[in-house]
Amino acid sequence: PPPYSADERSCAAAAEEMLRVVDMDHGVCVVLGCGRGEFVYELARRSNLHVIGVETDTAQLAAARKALLRAGLYGNRATVLQVESLEKTHLTGCWADVVVAARDGLQMEALRLAKPGGVVAQPVSVRAGPGSSNTAPAIDARPADQPFWHISRRPELAGAGVWSHQYGRPDNSAFGGETxxxxxxxxxxxxxxxxxxxxxxxxxxxxxxxxxxxxxxxxxxxxxxxxxxxxxxxxxxxxxxxxxxxxxxxxxxxxxxxxxxxxxxxxxxxxxxxxxxxxxxxxxxxxxxxxxxxxxxxxxxxxxxxxxxxxxxxxxxxxxxxxxxxxxxxxxxxxxxxxxxxxxxxxxxxxxxxxxxxxxxxxxxxxxxxxxxxxxxxxxxxxxxxxxxxxxxxxxxxxxxxxxxxxxxxxxxxxxxxxxxxxxxxxxxxxxxxxxxxxxxxxxxxxxxxxxxxxxxxxxxxxxxxxxxxxxxxxxxxxxxxxxxxxxxxxxxxxxxxxxxxxxxxxxxxxxxxxxxxxxxxxxxxxxxxxxxxxxxxxxxxxxxxxxxxxxxxxxxxxxxxxxxxxxxxxxxxxxxxxxxxxxxxxxxxxxxxxxxxxxxx
CATH class of the missing domain: 2.130.10.10 (YVTN repeat-like/Quinoprotein amine dehydrogenase)
Structure with missing residues (x-):
């Protein structure tokens, strides 16, 4: 049986829409403010993404681990991590393919975590604010004609180069523009x-x-x-x-x-x-x-x-x-x-x-x-x-x-x-x-x-x-x-x-x-x-x-x-x-x- 009740799985449609909008099935997704892990679960079971939930609350993390373990996803397709602050995590930057900022005030940290060209997804209207026990985005929180997700992308790195040929570029110079x-x-x-x-x-x-x-x-x-x-x-x-x-x-x-x-x-x-x-x-x-x-x-x-x-x-x-x-x-x-x-x-x-x-x-x-x-x-x-x-x-x-x-x-x-x-x-x-x-x-x-x-x-x-x-x-x-x-x-x-x-x-x-x-x-x-x-x-x-x-x-x-x-x-x-x-x-x-x-x- 699903590890969450029907009420708790109200974010299923939100996950479905996010995956459709970002058009990404593989890679790493970070959910900032994952709560009890409902959204982590819905993303992991609907895609081939490796989903990492991040949360500050110990009780919610314990519940998330228990539910994801029961679903057979924990440690394989999904992980949850505890941090002291969602606004400034200890995670490295420039690495996640998709970052979900599930609460207000997390946009800057989401952009830092996203890889160059990576996606930052934030609900247009988040039902639960900071400190709430239910931080999973719910798709029925917006009018039917309004997009649920605000999508942005991290800019490419200035001064980044390529290595498209054996010696950098077709000129054989061993320099591909990297600074x-x-x-x-x-x-x-x-x-x-x-x-x-x-x-x-x-x-x-x-x-x-x-x-x-x-x-x-x-x-x-x-x-x-x-x-x-x-x-x-x-x-x-x-x-x-x-x-x-x-x-x-x-x-x-x-x-x-x-x-x-x-x-x-x-x-x-x-x-x-x-x-x-x-x-x-x-x-x-x-x-x-x-x-x-x-x-x-x-x-x-x-x-x-x-x-x-x-x-x-x-x-x-x-x-x-x-x-x-x-x-x-x-x-x-x-x-x-x-x-x-x-x-x-x-x-x-x-x-x-x-x-x-x-x-x-x-x-x-x-x-x-x-x-x-x-x-x-x-x-x-x-x-x-x-x-x-x-x-x-x-x-x-x-x-x-x-x-x-x-x-x-x-x-x-x-x-x-x-x-x-x-x-x-x-x-x-x-x-x-x-x-x-x-x-x-x-x-x-x-x-x-x-x-x-x-x-x-x-x-x-x-x-x-x-x-x-x-x-x-x-x-x-x-x-x-x-x-x-x-x-x-x-x-x-x-x-x-x-x-x-x-x-x-x-x-x-x-x-x-x-x-x-x-x-x-x-x-x-x-x-x-x-x-x-x-x-x-x-x-x-x-x-x-x-x-x-x-x-x-x-x-x-x-x-x-x-x-x-x-x-x-x-x-x-x-x-x-x-x-x-x-x-x-x-x-x-x-x-x-x-x-x-x-x-x-x-």
Missing amino acids: LAGATGTDELAVQWVGRPGPRAQADRNGRKPGPLATGGRLFVQGLNRIIALNAYNGTILWSLEIPHFERFNVPRDSSNWCADERFVFAAIGGKCWRIDARDGKLSKVYDVVPGERKGWSWDWGYVARPSDGLLLGSAVRAGTSWKIFRGKTGWYDARRGPVTYKICSDNLFALDVETGQRRWVYSSGVILNSTIAASGDRGYFVECCNRKVVGGESRRIGAAELWQDQFLVAVDLATGRRVWQRPLDTADGTVVFDLACGEGKLVLVSSVDAEARYHVYAWDAATGQRAWEVDFSWPKDDEGKPIDNHGRHMARPAIVAGRVFVRPAVIDLATGRLTKTNMPLGGCGTYALTSRVSIYRNGYVTIWDFEKDRSTQWSRLRPGCWLSTVPACGMVLSPEAGGGCSCGSWLETSLGFIPRSRLVR
Whole structure:
């Protein structure tokens, strides 16, 4: 039988109407002033929300727990908590999907608890005032033609960024616009949530797999043959989708296999790209790869990006080219030479209409190095090789010396696919890694050269293709002065923000190419992600480096993956588990979200 009498369940219709108005079935709902728990019960049994009732009165809380336990909801779908004050609870802020302010005077606290973009629901007329024993809203307390609920939303966080692509945005700059409200160290960040996913959903940390994505208040984690979507602000698992053959490793010599926008996740799987609804994980569209011109080959979808409204970018790579091994010595992908350093190359670059799937354009000339494809504004950029031996070769994992001959840096118009400019390229051979990024009006190319144990960095004006500067420097060195050629120290890539280019260990002035006096902390294995003031990277643990003050702080025992697994986005630092299988020590092996402490203050 229901745990409440018919009189006590007068709020049933109110719950029904609120769920209809807010159009939300999953997530966390807080009821400020839950009384005996009637409204908590009605919401929990009518939705998939996890409902948390908050109350000051001990007797009412005891009654609520008893009733919800009898209904089989307590501790699973519903919880009630005691606080000293409803106007100023001890709960963290910026986390609830829906907050019900069931009494007068609770609007400010409700807004503090709500996540950015979250809903605050307040009865237009609350029957019972503060101190009443019956605080459940009753729908018969208003005229039939008057809406029962006043609905408002918490504004999005100012200065919050996105992480929609492997390196922040399609420009590969490793900066997605995040400011972290000015936070520059772990001491200025608080744990917002902790929990799933753990290591079981993941491939081992060593494979240098695609990083997480974060857009629209959601965090997307790529596990082994699966995608897991979380609420970025409270860690709730929104959905999980298993996808056979959805895997890619050795990303430093390739491109990622997924990206996201505010509405969808785009996943490259074999010769297709799936468009997956970010809200519920349902497949909404499948796009076919535009095949290359080579006869007798089958094709996989290689590069994928959402550079602008209406466009989906892709590339065609010979089927079976991208790496899918993550076990054993091969799956380490840390070598300075040999087959794992060969560059994954595509035979074309194309654009589709994201809504209809109709082909907009195809660019095909030579072979395109996937790690150099970037997009910014209305242009796409990449390095292509037009050497006949390379183009006519049977493999698109290319390590031949001819790859570094007949190269061009190309800019194309994203609306038409036509060349805007093309410049002959003669760089040091990037035999270890070879990466292109765009930021603040410059294109920056980094070539890591095995034979020299050095980085060569080049810059061009993105608008004209005019060479701006070049500089070179050694890989980091050990205490004996020898270049370090392991744990990613020889695999640095360009990151761009605040007039600087970061190529660990160097910090370069973007305008002039001058090496600054500041050096990045060495770190290891992984690459780095930027906010407007800090670099987030792996130095044993997840570490934050304030590049203005040259100050480093870190979270002990929080282990990231071996490429990129901790990203700044949605106003937070998001660190899904990616260190599973690491033999270097004992780690937390859990996912966490951190938020600037300043965000939690009313």
